[in-house]
Amino acid sequence: xxxxxxxxxxxxxxxxxxxxxxxxxxxxxxxxxxxxxxxxxxxxxxxxxxxxxxxxxxxxxxxxxxxxxxxxxxxxxxxxxxxxxxxxxxxxxxxxxxxxxxxxxxxxxxxxxxxxxxxxxxxxxxxxxxxxxxxxxxxxxxxxxxxxxxxxxxxxxxxxxxxxxxxxxxxxxxxxxxxxxxxxxxxxxxxxxxxxxxxxxxxxxxxxxxxxxxxxxxxxxxxxxxxxxxxxxxxxxxxxxxxxxxxxxxxxxxxxxxxxxxxxxxxxxxxxxxxxxxxxxxxxxxxxxxxxxxxxxxxxxxxxxxxxxxxxxxxxxxxxxxxxxxxxxxxxxxxxxxxxxxxxxxxxxxxxxxxxxxxxxxxxxxxxxxxxxxxxxxxxxxxxxxxxxxxxxxxxxxxxxxxxxxxxxxxxxxxxxxxxxxxxxxxxxxxxxxxxxxxxxxxxxxxxxxxxxxxxxxxxxxxxxxxxxxxxxxxxxxxxxxxxxxxxxxxxxxxxxxxxxxxxxxxxxxxxxxxxxxxxxxxxxxxxxxxxxxxxxxxxxxxxxxxxxxxxxxxxxxxxxxxxxxxxxxxxxxxxxxxxxxxxxxxxxxxxxxxxxxxxxxxxxx
Numbered sequence: 280x281x282x283x284x285x286x287x288x289x290x291x292x293x294x295x296x297x298x299x300x301x302x303x304x305x306x307x308x309x310x311x312x313x314x315x316x317x318x319x320x321x322x323x324x325x326x327x328x329x330x331x332x333x334x335x336x337x338x339x340x341x342x343x344x345x346x347x348x349x350x351x352x353x354x355x356x357x358x359x360x361x362x363x364x365x366x367x368x369x370x371x372x373x374x375x376x377x378x379x380x381x382x383x384x385x386x387x388x389x390x391x392x393x394x395x396x397x398x399x400x401x402x403x404x405x406x407x408x409x410x411x412x413x414x415x416x417x418x419x420x421x422x423x424x425x426x427x428x429x430x431x432x433x434x435x436x437x438x439x440x441x442x443x444x445x446x447x448x449x450x451x452x453x454x455x456x457x458x459x460x461x462x463x464x465x466x467x468x469x470x471x472x473x474x475x476x477x478x479x480x481x482x483x484x485x486x487x488x489x490x491x492x493x494x495x496x497x498x499x500x501x502x503x504x505x506x507x508x509x510x511x512x513x514x515x516x517x518x519x520x521x522x523x524x525x526x527x528x529x530x531x532x533x534x535x536x537x538x539x540x541x542x543x544x545x546x547x548x549x550x551x552x553x554x555x556x557x558x559x560x561x562x563x564x565x566x567x568x569x570x571x572x573x574x575x576x577x578x579x580x581x582x583x584x585x586x587x588x589x590x591x592x593x594x595x596x597x598x599x600x601x602x603x604x605x606x607x608x609x610x611x612x613x614x615x616x617x618x619x620x621x622x623x624x625x626x627x628x629x630x631x632x633x634x635x636x637x638x639x640x641x642x643x644x645x646x647x648x649x650x651x652x653x654x655x656x657x658x659x660x661x662x663x664x665x666x667x668x669x670x671x672x673x674x675x676x677x678x679x680x681x682x683x684x685x686x687x688x689x690x691x692x693x694x695x696x697x698x699x700x701x702x703x704x705x706x707x708x709x710x711x712x713x714x715x716x717x718x719x720x721x722x723x724x725x726x727x728x729x730x731x732x733x734x735x736x737x738x739x740x741x742x743x744x745x746x747x748x749x750x751x752x753x754x755x756x757x758x759x760x761x762x763x764x765x766x767x768x769x770x771x772x773x774x775x776x777x778x779x780x781x782x783x784x785x786x787x788x789x790x791x792x793x794x795x796x797x798x799x800x801x802x803x804x805x806x807x808x809x810x811x812x813x814x815x816x817x818x819x820x821x822x823x824x825x826x827x828x829x830x831x832x833x834x835x836x837x838x839x840x841x842x843x844x845x846x847x848x849x850x851x852x853x854x855x856x857x858x859x860x861x862x863x864x865x866x867x868x869x870x871x872x873x874x875x876x877x878x879x880x881x882x883x884x885x
Contacts, residue, residue: 334485335488335840336841336842337838338480338482339483339484340394340465341394342356343480343481343482345378345380347753349750355378355380356753357392358391359389359390360389361386361390362384364380365380365381366378367474369476371479372478372479380477381474381476384469384472385468385469385470385472387468389466389477391466393463394462395491396456397456397484398457398460400484400485401454402453402463402483403453404482405479406479406480407447408442408476408478409443410443410445410475411445411473415441415443415444416469416475417439417442418440419436419439420452420465422454423464423465424457426461427461427462427718428718429462429713429716429718432459439470442469442475465482486813487822488838491803491806492790492802492836493792493834493835494792494833495862496791497755498754498755498757498791499757499793499794500757500759501552501553501757501760501794502545502552502759502780503668503760504552504553504554504761505555505630505670505763505764506538506555506556506557506613506763507560508531508559508560508611509527509531510597510611511559511634512557513531514527514599517586517587517671521588522587522588522590531611533765534763535613536768537763537766537768538613540776541764542619544767544776545623548781548783548784551624552795553666553795553797554627556629556630558631558632558633558651559612559613559632560612560614561617561659562605562613563605563615563659564603564612566602567602572633572648572651574595575595575633575647576595576596577596577644578591578592578593580596584636614659621661625795628668628796629649629664630667630668630670631645631649631667631670632655635670636673637670637673637674637677638674642681642683649664649685650688665689665691665801666691666694666796667694669694669695670695673695673697674693674695674697674706674708675703682726683723685726686723686726691800691804693726693728693729694730694731694759694796696709696728698711708720714731714732714758715756716730717730717800718730727804730757730758731758732744732747733761734760734766736767736771736775736776737772738774738775740775741775745779747760748779748782752786760779804828805829805832808827808828809835810823811824811825818877818879819876819878820840820876820878822837824837824871824872825870829868832866833865836860836861837860837861838860839861841879842858842879843876843879844877846874846875847874847875848863848872848873848874850873850875853874861876
C-alpha cells in the first residue's frame with residue numbers, strides 16, 4: 280500500500296510540496312465540514328416552528344365584510360369605491376347576504392375608511408383574492424399614512440402580488456407606521472382588466488393595541504348645547520328679530536325652561552353633556568352694574584356684516600344689561616342653574632363671554648373676552664374653559680393669532696366650525712363630507728376640531744340623528760349632536776330628544792361612549808403620554824403601562840392577540856377583562872402598573 284501511494288502523483292512530489300498539499304487538504308476538509316454544519320443549522324432554524332409576531336386580535340377595518348349598505352346603493356358603507364368597484368357574491372365563506380368586493384379594470388380601486396394608528400407600529404393586511412378569468416391577475420396595496428389633519432404624509436406601495444385564476448389565495452401586506460402618522464387608509468388596485476374578487480379582509484396591529492376610547496368603547500358621541508341668556512347672545516341676534524329686547528327675553532326664558540327639561544332627560548339616560556355657555560349664563564346677576572371686558576362697542580357688528588341694523592356700531596355691547604338678579608330677571612342671568620349642572624356632572628365650557636363673531640374680533644379683543652369668561656367661571660365654581668363652541672357656528676375668518684390666543688389660554692378643542700356645504704371651502708377645518716373624525720386646526724396640532732350635527736328636534740329629525748349614531752359606530756369615530764337649550768321645550772321637541780337619547784343609550788352595549796366633548800378630546804390627547812411595554816411569548820404575556828400624562832386616565836383599554844384566560848395586576852388577581860380585551864383601573868399621573876396575562880387560543884371573526 281505504501282509503494283502504491285509513493286508511486287502516485289502525490290508520491291512523485293518533493294517532501295516539502297507533499298507537506299504543503301497535506302496542509303491545504305486539511306484546511307479544505309475543515310472548511311467543508313464547517314459549511315455542512317452551518318447549512319444544517321440554518322436548515323433547522325428555517326424549518327423549525329417560528330415565533331410569529333403577535334398581533335392584536337380583532338379587525339381594525341370599517342365594514343370589512345362589505346355587509347353594511349345603509350343607503351342601499353350597492354356600495355359598501357365605509358369604503359370609497361372607484362370605477363369598476365362593486366359588491367360581488369363569490370365568497371370564501373358562503374353566507375346569506377354576504378359580499379365580496381369585485382374590482383374590474385386596471386383603473387378600478389377601492390379605498391378603506393381611515394383607521395387610527397400609532398407611529399412606529401407595524402400594520403398587516405391579509406385578504407383572500409381570486410380572478411374568474413382564465414389567467415392570473417395581480418393586486419397591489421398602497422398604504423396611505425395620514426397626519427391628524429387627514430393629509431397623506433407618506434405613500435408606501437407594496438410589490439404586486441399574483442391572484443390565481445378561480446382559486447382563492449391569501450395575500451399578506453405589511454408596513455410600519457411612520458413618524459407623525461395618526462391614521463391609515465388602504466388603497467387596493469388591480470393590474471389588467473379582468474375582474475378580481477377580494478374577501479375576508481383583516482387589518483391588524485402588531486403587539487398590544489392601546490384603544491383610542493376607554494371602557495371597551497369603539498366610538499364616541501357628545502351631546503352639546505349652546506347656552507345663552509337674553510344678554511349672552513340673544514340680544515345681539517343677526518336674524519330679523521334684532522334688535523328686540525322683548526324677543527330676546529322670551530328666548531332667554533325658553534333657554535331656561537329647556538335647561539330644566541334637558542337636565543331631567545339627561546339624568547334619565549345617564550348622559551353628561553357639554554353646555555357651551557355665553558358668559559352671562561354664569562352670572563347670578565349684576566345688581567352692582569359691573570362692566571365687563573372693558574365695556575366695549577364692536578364696530579364690526581354692522582349691517583355690512585349681517586346684522587339687521589347698525590345699532591352696535593356705537594352702542595356698548597352690554598348696554599342692555601338690566602342690572603338685576605337671576606330672581607328678578609331670570610331670562611338675563613342663569614347663575615342659579617350653574618350649581619345644578621355641576622351637581623349633575625354636566626360639563627360647562629365656553630361660547631365666549633359676549634357671544635362674539637370671532638372672524639371679526641382682534642386677538643386682543645378675543646383674549647379680553649375669554650379671560651372675562653374665565654373670571655365669571657371662577658366666581659361660579661366652574662373650571663377654566665378648555666373647549667370653545669364658535670358663536671354663530673362660524674370659525675371662518677379667525678386669524679392664526681386668534682388660534683394662538685386659544686392655545687395660550689389652555690383650549691384643546693373647538694366645535695361649531697364652519698363646514699356648510701355651500702361654497703367657501705377655503706374656510707373648512709372639517710370638510711362637510713367627513714363629520715365623524717377629529718381634525719387638528721392647521722398650524723395648531725394640539726387644538727382639535729370636533730365635528731357636529733345640528734339637531735333642532737323637529738318631528739322628522741330623530742330619523743337622521745339615529746343615522747348619525749349608527750355612522751359614528753360604523754366609522755369607529757367621534758361626532759356631536761347639538762342644539763340650543765330653547766330647542767327642548769315643546770312636546771314635539773321633547774319627544775324627539777327622548778327618542779334620540781334612548782336610541783343612543785341602547786347603543787352603549789355596542790361600544791358607544793357618550794361623554795362630554797371635552798372629555799373625549801382630553802382622553803385622546805392624554806393617550807400620547809401613555810407608554811406600553813410588553814414581554815413574553817406564546818400565551819404568557821407581561822405588560823408594563825405608564826401614565827405619562829398630567830391627568831388621571833380611567834378606563835384605558837388594551838386589545839390583546841388572544842382572549843384572556845387569567846390576569847393579575849401588580850401580582851394580585853385581576854378580573855376586569857372580556858374576551859381579547861382588558862381594562863385597566865384608573866391611573867394617576869406618573870403611575871405605572873404591571874399586568875401578567877395568560878392567553879388562550881381563539882380565531883377572531885372578521
